[in-house]
Structure formats: structure tokens, C-alpha cells
Amino acid sequence: MADPRHEEGEHRFLADYDPHAFAPAAVTVDVVALTIRSGVPHVLLTRRAAYPQRGWWALPGGFVRAQDGPDGPADPDLPDAALRVLSEKTRLPTELHLEQLGTYGARDRDPRMRVFSVAYVLLAPDLPDPDTGRDTEEAAWVPWSELGHGDGVRAGLDLAFDHGRVLADGVERARSKLEYTPLATAFLPPAFTITALREVYEAVWGRSLHAANFHRKILAAPGFVEDTGRLAERGGAGGGRRARLYRAGGATQLHPPLLRNTQ
Amino acid sequence: MADPRHEEGEHRFLADYDPHAFAPAAVTVDVVALTIRSGVPHVLLTRRAAYPQRGWWALPGGFVRAQDGPDGPADPDLPDAALRVLSEKTRLPTELHLEQLGTYGARDRDPRMRVFSVAYVLLAPDLPDPDTGRDTEEAAWVPWSELGHGDGVRAGLDLAFDHGRVLADGVERARSKLEYTPLATAFLPPAFTITALREVYEAVWGRSLHAANFHRKILAAPGFVEDTGRLAERGGAGGGRRARLYRAGGATQLHPPLLRNTQ
DNA sequence: CTAAGTTCAGCTCAGTTCGAGAAAAACTCT
DNA sequence: AGAGTTTTTCTCGAACTGAGCTGAACTTAG
Numbered sequence: 413m414a415d416p417r418h419e420e421g422e423h424r425f426l427a428d429y430d431p432h433a434f435a436p437a438a439v440t441v442d443v444v445a446l447t448i449r450s451g452v453p454h455v456l457l458t459r460r461a462a463y464p465q466r467g468w469w470a471l472p473g474g475f476v477r478a479q480d481g482p483d484g485p486a487d488p489d490l491p492d493a494a495l496r497v498l499s500e501k502t503r504l505p506t507e508l509h510l511e512q513l514g515t516y517g518a519r520d521r522d523p524r525m526r527v528f529s530v531a532y533v534l535l536a537p538d539l540p541d542p543d544t545g546r547d548t549e550e551a552a553w554v555p556w557s558e559l560g561h562g563d564g565v566r567a568g569l570d571l572a573f574d575h576g577r578v579l580a581d582g583v584e585r586a587r588s589k590l591e592y593t594p595l596a597t598a599f600l601p602p603a604f605t606i607t608a609l610r611e612v613y614e615a616v617w618g619r620s621l622h623a624a625n626f627h628r629k630i631l632a633a634p635g636f637v638e639d640t641g642r643l644a645e646r647g648g649a650g651g652g653r654r655a656r657l658y659r660a661g662g663a664t665q666l667h668p669p670l671l672r673n674t675q
Numbered sequence: 676m677a678d679p680r681h682e683e684g685e686h687r688f689l690a691d692y693d694p695h696a697f698a699p700a701a702v703t704v705d706v707v708a709l710t711i712r713s714g715v716p717h718v719l720l721t722r723r724a725a726y727p728q729r730g731w732w733a734l735p736g737g738f739v740r741a742q743d744g745p746d747g748p749a750d751p752d753l754p755d756a757a758l759r760v761l762s763e764k765t766r767l768p769t770e771l772h773l774e775q776l777g778t779y780g781a782r783d784r785d786p787r788m789r790v791f792s793v794a795y796v797l798l799a800p801d802l803p804d805p806d807t808g809r810d811t812e813e814a815a816w817v818p819w820s821e822l823g824h825g826d827g828v829r830a831g832l833d834l835a836f837d838h839g840r841v842l843a844d845g846v847e848r849a850r851s852k853l854e855y856t857p858l859a860t861a862f863l864p865p866a867f868t869i870t871a872l873r874e875v876y877e878a879v880w881g882r883s884l885h886a887a888n889f890h891r892k893i894l895a896a897p898g899f900v901e902d903t904g905r906l907a908e909r910g911g912a913g914g915g916r917r918a919r920l921y922r923a924g925g926a927t928q929l930h931p932p933l934l935r936n937t938q
Numbered sequence: 939c940t941a942a943g944t945t946c947a948g949c950t951c952a953g954t955t956c957g958a959g960a961a962a963a964a965c966t967c968t
Numbered sequence: 969a970g971a972g973t974t975t976t977t978c979t980c981g982a983a984c985t986g987a988g989c990t991g992a993a994c995t996t997a998g
Binding site for chain 2: 943944945946947948949
């Protein structure tokens with residue numbers, strides 16, 4: 413590999429290379445930003461102010477900056493692009509979980525040109541209402557329930573491009589991640605109670621769980637939560653024992669997992 | 676949304692749009708093709724005949740055809756591109772599982788230009804030795820063990836670009852898929868024995884499993900396998916009872932899952 | 939043919955986990 | 969103080985798990 417003839421050939425090849433020889437294709441990032449507000453799961457949506465699909469609701473997203481240009485420096489990597497795009501719509505929290513969902517590149521998903529969209533899922537604790545950014549008429553946290561019928565999120569419902577499909581995939585990813593990882597804590601502030609954690613599961617899975625058994629399983633899973641030694645300021649709305657406060661533990665996988673079709 | 680002024684504006688916008696106004700970026704697909712040959716997991720690798728990184732081992736891959744061009748028609752979607760690229764290296768089986776792994780787009784991963792690589796994982800039954808395709812010096816099924824130290828696959832080991840990382844992610848995806856889905860059958864011919872299925876798990880996870888308990892769990896998981904009513908042609912190498920033959924069942928998820936750190 | 943060895947498939951049993959409910963502990967409100 | 973609420977722990981039968989054993993079915997050596 414370190415053969416100097418190879419090195420020289422590599423050099424000459426790169427000097428002669430014309431990147432514009434390829435057919436144009438664009439790469440965008442779209443973000444499925446999920447949060448829970450008073451027990452109800454929400455997704456961040458924007459109304460498109462620019463063509464195409466002007467006026468439609470869409471996931472926040474934008475073109476990846478492949479090179480330094482007039483709009484700003486290149487995005488070093490795809491997650492940087494996702495965070496940049498999202499920070500143009502809303503103020504980002506310090507604690508968050510960003511994870512790649514998938515890439516969508518069907519031929520006719522965008523009428524302008526061939527567009528490949530890398531989708532990300534963001535799980536975040538309750539965020540402030542978004543500011544309206546550029547290229548955006550409106551941005552808002554929208555409950556999942558307004559996008560589907562009751563419990564499920566249905567694909568292609570009133571969203572631009574194929575964003576209904578992307579959103580449905582993102583929701584399914586979140587539901588499945590809660591089974592096998594301790595990521596439910598990403599929806600919560602740094603210190604939280606077991607009840608708050610259970611309410612995250614109940615909101616995302618859309619079903620109720622047995623409180624006592626949930627408690628037992630969470631404490632039995634090594635590294636899921638750590639006791640802070642503190643107690644919640646006060647009990648629930650109508651009184652009750654003050655709950656212990658926990659912080660997220662160091663585990664990245666849950667053993668055993670919490671399966672969504674069990675109690 | 677069906678406002679005719681919007682429709683007209685959309686039309687005029689698209690007519691005036693210049694796709695070449697964007698900075699050049701390329702989209703490629705790379706395939707982590709995994710199979711099992713005599714109990715040993717293998718990955719399909721090619722040696723690059725073209726610059727850059729000429730002479731290095733790499734995952735089979737190539738540029739996505741965004742538009743119809745001299746090389747052929749556009750790829751309708753990303754999975755089509757992955758199958759096309761792979762079919763240029765080896766003959767594909769009829770039964771296979773193709774799944775998107777992720778997209779890699781760090782700024783300096785390719786010296787030519789900004790390249791975004793959509794990686795796919797392919798799980799396949801034992802395939803024939805690959806033909807050497809164009810742009811390829813050599814193509815071969817390589818045991819995982821030659822790429823890492825013993826049980827693990829380590830990143831960045833002798834592979835071009837960031838393909839070591841991509842391969843490691845693909846192997847981890849396969850290991851994890853075997854826990855929660857019945858995809859182990861994708862490594863096997865249409866009819867197989869429980870022992871063959873167990874050997875898939877043992878090969879991919881790199882550990883031995885308790886045969887009797889494995890048998891019990893497979894038959895207890897609804898929809899994992901279906902009895903064909905037939906028996907294997909003969910017993911094992913050194914004699915023995917003829918095993919029953921099963922086919923893949925209709926399930927897409929395993930309940931309960933087969934966790935890799937249990938027996 | 940017979941005996942020994944091998945593989946497959948089913949069984950057993952102790953230990954663990956699970957679902958469901960009850961009970962205890964800690965707190966609020968009247 | 970007493971009733972009601974919420975959190976946390978406990979109980980118990982059912983189900984499941986890991987480990988080994990046993991019998992059935994087959995091959996090979998002698």
C-alpha cells in the first residue's frame with residue numbers, strides 16, 4: 413500500500429478529478445424530533461414557506477453543506493448537519509439523543525431533482541416552543557395523535573414529500589429503542605422519579621403499565637438508573653409519599669429488556 | 676393545499692430550477708454481504724482496481740445512478756442500487772435479506788469529493804465464489820476472523836476509506852438482529868434443521884449454545900419455524916438420528932427474544 | 939447381525955422471573 | 969386525627985430458564 417508508484421498515481425488521479433462530471437444529486441437531513449409534553453408525545457413540524465410543497469407541514473430539514481460556501485462552512489459530518497438544521501428552528505437542550513434513522517432516496521420523492529434524505533431521530537426532554545426560522549412559515553410541537561387515528565401514527569398523512577413515512581419510522585424506532593435501551597431517560601430532566609419514567613413508557617407505547625412491577629424491573633436492570641439520594645419536592649397532585657429521585661445510569665443496553673407487549 | 680395559485684407557483688418554480696447550482700456531492704452504496712460457509716461467518720470484499728485507494732480491500736459498492744445516463748438507467752431507489760452494485764460482483768441468490776445499515780458522510784472520508792455512502796447489510800445463504808467484476812482486481816469471501824482478533828471485528832483494519840467501521844457496524848447489526856427477529860433463517864437454504872439454525876447463531880455470536888434448550892426455545896417462539904414434515908437425507912457426519920426439516924415461519928419479530936448473553 | 943457411538947428430540951427439576959394483587963410507608967388535605 | 973393519594977415493598981402462584989438426563993433413530997466398526 414505504501415508503494416511510491418501507488419502514492420504518485422493516487423496523487424495524479426486526484427489532481428485531474430472533476431467532481432462536476434457527475435449528475436447532480438442533493439443530500440438533505442430531516443429530523444424527527446420527539447418530546448413528551450404533559451404525558452402526550454409530540455413531534456416538531458414546520459410549515460414550508462418555500463417551494464416545492466409550499467404550505468405543507470414537513471419535518472424540519474435542509475440541505476447538507478457539502479463544501480464551504482456562501483451560506484456558511486461545510487458540515488463536518490451528518491449529525492452536525494442535523495443539529496445545525498434543527499438549531500435554526502428551535503433552541504436545543506444540552507441533554508439530547510440524536511440517532512440516525514435511515515436514508516430515503518426513491519426516484520420521485522422530490523420534484524426538483526434527485527434528493528437523498530438522511531433522517532435522524534432526536535429524543536429530547538420538554539423543549540420550549542420553537543421560533544419561526546427562515547424558509548419556514550410556522551414551526552410547532554404537534555401531538556402524534558393529530559397525525560394518525562388514536563394510538564398509531566399513519567404514513568403519508570398531510571406531510572410534505574414522504575415525511576409521513578419518515579415520521580412513522582421514527583416513532584417506531586423510538587418505541588423499539590425503549591424496549592432494549594435505557595433511552596427513555598432522554599425524554600426526562602437530569603433527575604426524575606420512577607413514576608415519570610413509567611409515564612414516558614406509557615406515553616410512547618400508548619398503553620398503561622403495572623406500576624409496582626415496572627418499579628421492580630427498572631431497579632433490577634443494572635445501570636438503568638442510579639439513586640441520587642434526594643427526594644422529589646412533593647408528592648403528586650393529591651398528596652402522597654415523596655418519590656425518590658434517580659439519574660440515568662451508565663448502561664447502553666437493557667438486560668433484561670422491557671418488552672412492550674408485557675406488563 | 677389544492678389552491679390553484681399554489682399549484683401554478685409550484686409549476687413555475689420547478690421550471691426555473693437549476694439542479695447544477697449546488698456544490699457537487701456524490702452518493703454511493705456499499706454492501707456488507709454476510710454469509711456462513713462451513714460454520715464460519717464470511718464477508719464479501721473486493722480489492723480496488725481503480726483510484727483512489729487502489730489495491731486496498733473494500734466493501735463492494737459504487738455510485739448511485741441518480742439520473743438516466745450513459746452507464747444505464749437511474750436506480751429507482753437505494754435498495755435497487757445496492758442490488759445492482761452487488762450483482763456486478765457476484766451472482767445473487769433468490770432468497771436474501773437486504774436491510775439499510777446507515778449513511779456515512781464525514782467530510783474527509785473520500786479524497787475525491789464529498790461522498791455520502793449508504794450502507795446496506797445483506798444476509799444470504801452460502802453463495803458461490805464471486806466473479807471478478809469491473810473496477811475490481813479481485814473479489815472474495817473473507818472470514819471475519821481474518822479481519823479482527825479472534826471473536827471481534829475491529830474497525831479500520833486494512834479496509835479502504837471507513838469501510839472497517841461500516842463492516843463492524845454491519846456485523847453488530849447482524850448479531851443484534853438474531854436476538855429479536857427470525858432472520859437467522861436468511862443464512863440457510865429454504866429447508867433446514869434446528870441444528871443448522873443453532874450453528875448459525877453460534878457462528879454469528881461466536882459462542883456455543885445449549886442444544887436442547889435452543890431446540891425448546893425455537894419451537895416455543897410462534898412463527899419462527901414451520902415443520903415441513905420431511906427429514907434430513909441422513910444423520911450427522913458420524914451417524915445419528917435423521918433431523919426434522921423446517922422452513923422459515925411468517926413471524927417478523929421473536930417473542931420472546933433469544934438474548935445473546937443467555938444460554 | 940451385533941455392539942458401540944452419534945445425533946436428535948423430549949423430559950425433569952431446581953432456581954429464577956413474571957403478572958397480579960395486597961400491604962406498608964410517607965405524604966397532603968380537610 | 970382521619971381519609972385519601974402516591975410511592976415502595978412484599979407475597980404467591982404461574983411461567984420460564986439453565987442444566988442435565990433419557991430414549992429414539994441412525995451409522996459405522998467388527
